[in-house]
Amino acid sequence: MTTKAKYNLALLVFTVPTLVFFTVIVVIPILQTFQKSFFDWDGLSPATFIGLDNYARLLEDDDFWVSLMNGLIFALVLVVYQMGLGTLLAIALSNKSLKGHKFFRTSYFVPVVLSGVVVSQLWIAIYNADGGLINSLFAMFGINYEQAWLVGEHTSIWAIAFSGAWHNLGIQFVLIYTAIKSIPEHLYEAAKIDGAPFWKMHWKITIPLLSETYKFCLIIAITGGLNAFQNMFVMTNGGPGNISYTLTFMMYKAAFRSGEYGYGSAAAAILVLECLLFTILINKFVARDKLSY
Amino acid sequence: MKNKMKKPASMLLALSMLTLALSACGSNDKSSNASSAPSATTEPSASTPAESKAPEAGSVKLKFYAQYSGVEIPVYDAAKEALKQAMPEVEVEFEVAAQDDEQKIKTYAAAGSLPDIFFASSGLIETLKKSDNLYVMDDVIKANNIESLLNESSKPMLWNKDGHSYSVPNVGQWAGVFYYNKDLFAQNDIKVPTNYDELLAAVKAFKAKNITPLALFGKEKWPGVLMLDMAITGSGDAAALKKLDAGEGTFSDEIYTKGVNKISELIKAGLLSKNAFNTTADDAAAQFKSGKAAMLINGAWSMAFQYENLGDKLDIMYNPLVDADKADQVQWNMSGGGFNQGFAVSKNSKNVEVAAKYAALFSIEFAKQRVIQLADPNSILVEKVVPTNGLNPVQQKYSDDSANFKSMTTFAWGYENAKYKTAIEDNTQKLFAGQKTDDYIKDMNKALETARK
Numbered sequence: 001m002t003t004k005a006k007y008n009l010a011l012l013v014f015t016v017p018t019l020v021f022f023t024v025i026v027v028i029p030i031l032q033t034f035q036k037s038f039f040d041w042d043g044l045s046p047a048t049f050i051g052l053d054n055y056a057r058l059l060e061d062d063d064f065w066v067s068l069m070n071g072l073i074f075a076l077v078l079v080v081y082q083m084g085l086g087t088l089l090a091i092a093l094s095n096k097s098l099k100g101h102k103f104f105r106t107s108y109f110v111p112v113v114l115s116g117v118v119v120s121q122l123w124i125a126i127y128n129a130d131g132g133l134i135n136s137l138f139a140m141f142g143i144n145y146e147q148a149w150l151v152g153e154h155t156s157i158w159a160i161a162f163s164g165a166w167h168n169l170g171i172q173f174v175l176i177y178t179a180i181k182s183i184p185e186h187l188y189e190a191a192k193i194d195g196a197p198f199w200k201m202h203w204k205i206t207i208p209l210l211s212e213t214y215k216f217c218l219i220i221a222i223t224g225g226l227n228a229f230q231n232m233f234v235m236t237n238g239g240p241g242n243i244s245y246t247l248t249f250m251m252y253k254a255a256f257r258s259g260e261y262g263y264g265s266a267a268a269a270i271l272v273l274e275c276l277l278f279t280i281l282i283n284k285f286v287a288r289d290k291l292s293y
Numbered sequence: 294m295k296n297k298m299k300k301p302a303s304m305l306l307a308l309s310m311l312t313l314a315l316s317a318c319g320s321n322d323k324s325s326n327a328s329s330a331p332s333a334t335t336e337p338s339a340s341t342p343a344e345s346k347a348p349e350a351g352s353v354k355l356k357f358y359a360q361y362s363g364v365e366i367p368v369y370d371a372a373k374e375a376l377k378q379a380m381p382e383v384e385v386e387f388e389v390a391a392q393d394d395e396q397k398i399k400t401y402a403a404a405g406s407l408p409d410i411f412f413a414s415s416g417l418i419e420t421l422k423k424s425d426n427l428y429v430m431d432d433v434i435k436a437n438n439i440e441s442l443l444n445e446s447s448k449p450m451l452w453n454k455d456g457h458s459y460s461v462p463n464v465g466q467w468a469g470v471f472y473y474n475k476d477l478f479a480q481n482d483i484k485v486p487t488n489y490d491e492l493l494a495a496v497k498a499f500k501a502k503n504i505t506p507l508a509l510f511g512k513e514k515w516p517g518v519l520m521l522d523m524a525i526t527g528s529g530d531a532a533a534l535k536k537l538d539a540g541e542g543t544f545s546d547e548i549y550t551k552g553v554n555k556i557s558e559l560i561k562a563g564l565l566s567k568n569a570f571n572t573t574a575d576d577a578a579a580q581f582k583s584g585k586a587a588m589l590i591n592g593a594w595s596m597a598f599q600y601e602n603l604g605d606k607l608d609i610m611y612n613p614l615v616d617a618d619k620a621d622q623v624q625w626n627m628s629g630g631g632f633n634q635g636f637a638v639s640k641n642s643k644n645v646e647v648a649a650k651y652a653a654l655f656s657i658e659f660a661k662q663r664v665i666q667l668a669d670p671n672s673i674l675v676e677k678v679v680p681t682n683g684l685n686p687v688q689q690k691y692s693d694d695s696a697n698f699k700s701m702t703t704f705a706w707g708y709e710n711a712k713y714k715t716a717i718e719d720n721t722q723k724l725f726a727g728q729k730t731d732d733y734i735k736d737m738n739k740a741l742e743t744a745r746k
Contacts, residue, residue, distance in 0.1 A: 042420065042423070042424070043399060043403055044399065044402055044403055044420060044421070044423070044424035044426065045423050045424040057743075062736070124571055127571075128568055128571065129566070129567030129568040129571075130566055130567055130568045146567075148567040148568065148570075150570070150571055151567070151568075151569075151570045151571070151726055153726075235571075236570065236571070237512060237514075238719075239511075239514070239570060239719065239722045239723075239726075240511070240570045240722045240723050240725065240726035241719045241720060241722050241723030241726065241728070242719055242723070243723070243726075253715060253719075256393075256394055256396045256399075257394050257711065257714075257715045258711045258712045258714075258715040259399075259420055259711040259712075260711075260712065
């Protein structure tokens with residue numbers, strides 16, 4: 001066998017299984033979802049082609065707009081909390097002189113290994129309107145701001161999103177932390193010689209050099225937020241009413257509770273397009289130049 | 294480089310095409326299997342007991358998907374044991390039904406692998422009927438005189454609106470009730486409400502004393518719907534929300550608007566705790582047991598459990614949301630119940646006739662065992678069955694009063710229109726969370742239009 005043939009064989013051996021797996025698990029179901037979104041289908045009986053009716057109905061459905069907005073809020077909270085706090089913590093812990101940095105590094109990752117249901121239950125207790133931790137703290141300090149955090153129209157999705165952001169902060173933290181560790185030390189040494197203060201040094205060196213990591217973090221935070229389901233399913237079951245719906249929850253409701261698989265597929269198709277749009281925009285506008293140092 | 298990549302790229306493309314083609318073939322195979330299965334059952338199966346030959350014990354294995362859990366386990370086991378006499382050839386294997394809005398059973402149906410026997414609600418019956426997955430049980434019911442075993446009020450549960458039977462009822466139609474703590478009412482000198490005005494007064498009085506008036510497990514959506522149904526029934530419409538499910542009326546009709554206003558007024562008066570929508574059934578029962586809540590809304594099936602918790606402090610009221618001027622006329626128009634639900638059989642079962650006979654006989658035996666073992670005061674049978682441990686006072690009261698029940702609506706899971714069910718569950722939860730009545734009525738009318746298309 002020639003070298004070229006061996007190269008081609010190796011290429012096939014390493015790529016085909018993944019490609020086939022990806023096609024079967026991801027590509028085909030997505031294509032089927034798009035196809036089914038043009039049908040009136042209850043999941044069991046023969047489907048009836050209805051063109052764009054499901055999409056037209058989506059635009060008139062209050063659930064859809066609430067879900068869309070909630071998905072964006074969820075994504076925003078993930079981006080701000082996970083990337084913002086993740087960066088601050090990573091910068092702080094990248095300083096080896098900080099006492100106990102190894103302990104903190106491990107601690108920040110602990111919530112990630114907990115089950116989502118456990119984390120949701122924990123936050124349900126914290127948000128509990130009757131004697132939960134947050135309301136108790138307000139009461140303890142004499143602040144009259146007790147809320148039904150998970151029930152309020154303007155607090156529910158923020159509260160749920162925050163619990164989700166807390167749960168997976170560790171992932172973003174680890175990504176940013178390892179990226180910081182890969183920045184050459186001599187850049188910081190040069191800045192120190194020039195008399196750059198600590199925060200300015202990170203603002204001018206660390207943050208710009210993290211742009212490619214941020215691109216990836218941004219994609220997983222935004223798509224994670226748009227796809228959020230588990231947190232609201234456990235914490236509020238989407239309610240009261242639809243106030244904590246996201247598009248995934250709407251899809252679940254349409255398909256499994258109302259038996260409208262076609263309509264649920266339309267919601268899913270919009271979700272796929274939304275995630276695709278954000279991924280394209282992030283790839284186009286964030287970290288366009290490849291960094292080398 | 295271009296040429297180097299050409300060959301592997303072509304192979305990749307070819308393989309991708311092959312994957313797609315194979316998956317398509319797989320799909321066709323599945324559907325052809327599913328469609329051929331029913332015809333196979335039309336011929337006598339090898340395992341179907343022949344009339345001339347005694348069947349071998351345990352030769353027919355049936356999968357039975359049901360609520361085989363908690364207090365019901367001994368009921369199922371006893372019914373299974375009893376049926377070994379009548380149908381020794383059958384060996385059933387129970388699968389615990391998931392509490393998942395019937396997703397699992399529908400997935401089984403979509404995959405063509407429905408269990409032989411399963412519990413079916415009215416909504417599921419309609420869905421599976423439409424997709425031709427249900428076995429019509431008319432002949433089995435006639436052959437085994439099932440109808441003659443049921444009491445008059447339970448006979449209608451056997452028949453679907455199309456005149457056929459798709460399931461045999463296994464429990465009676467439970468009413469929704471308000472449980473209340475007698476001591477808490479007495480200690481706080483609050484009158485036990487017999488109508489809406491008195492209920493509103495009681496809610497305000499309990500709220501003023503920092504006692505939660507009603508423990509509502511609002512994490513589940515049906516208790517709110519039940520209470521709204523009671524409010525409407527209490528104003529004189531015996532069919533209440535069930536009528537809307539059947540395609541009649543809108544929320545703009547006076548009686549529905551009135552019901553919605555009653556709920557809204559009670560919420561504003563402080564009916565619920567702030568945490569009601571994160572409260573599970575167990576949480577609500579714990580609040581009620583501890584005396585933190587004065588009342589609890591649930592189905593009458595919970596009587597044994599609530600009595601275990603509260604003992605003689607417990608009592609029930611049927612509908613404290615009735616209008617004061619109509620209380621005498623409408624007090625026995627009950628909310629709750631269901632319609633034509635019970636054990637059903639998959640049309641695609643390999644042993645469909647045996648399964649149908651077994652399901653029918655099992656339903657009757659199950660109903661009997663519920664009375665014997667769980668002191669079910671709500672028997673569907675003509676036969677007088679005596680509970681092993683007798684009835685507790687609350688069950689006895691329900692049992693005596695049930696003779697007066699004039700009509701029964703349905704619990705939310707009994708609605709046949711799934712779109713309507715979802716909409717009323719979600720929107721009513723919003724109403725209970727404080728949504729304005731006009732917005733609720735507008736949203737529900739819009740949902741009704743969609744559901745009726």
